[in-house]
């Protein structure tokens with residue numbers, strides 16, 4: 345661009361920057377006007393607009409027992425169990441990391457089965473018995489799995505740790521002496537971005553009475 349903002353374009357139009365921007369502005373307004381003129385009224389009539397009534401959401405009351413305590417909460421049908429646990433009940437041990445069933449950081453035990461709470465609707469948990477990471481320790485005494493995680497330094501950032509500990513507790517409750525293969529399979533639904541896997545496996549081997557591998 346030359347002095348004075350003139351454009352040296354080969355077209356010779358001599359469009360300067362200010363004119364160009366003004367033109368763009370006019371173009372945008374023009375487009376908006378055109379859209380409204382051509383589409384405005386008709387579009388508004390033809391597009392179904394959710395009425396206040398249709399936007400009303402039917403809430404559901406969900407009752408569940410978490411770590412031995414009974415809770416009753418109002419939820420939308422789309423609300424996840426993880427959301428209820430963390431945001432409504434303040435049990436923030438289960439973590440929302442991926443939020444789509446890939447990492448296992450949100451794992452809880454629901455009616456004796458480990459589940460990804462981010463992939464479980466709260467309404468599905470109605471009447472359920474749930475154990476979260478907060479339910480492992482008894483008053484001031486950590487669960488043996490939690491003690492072993494500390495002793496083996498089995499975490500770095502710790503985001504995956506609640507999920508791993510819940511899964512390992514469940515695994516050992518059901519199979520107190522799992523083999524290395526069973527341990528690997530049991531932990532396969534949980535991811536650790538920090539790469540603490542060898543230490544987590546050491547925890548499992550020790551608790552299974554198989555320290556040193558097999």
Ligand code: FES
Nearest residue numbers: 441443446448462
């Ligand atoms: S947060 Fe639920 S699986 Fe990752």
Ligand code: FES
Nearest residue numbers: 500504536537538
């Ligand atoms: S310790 Fe950081 S993700 Fe596992």
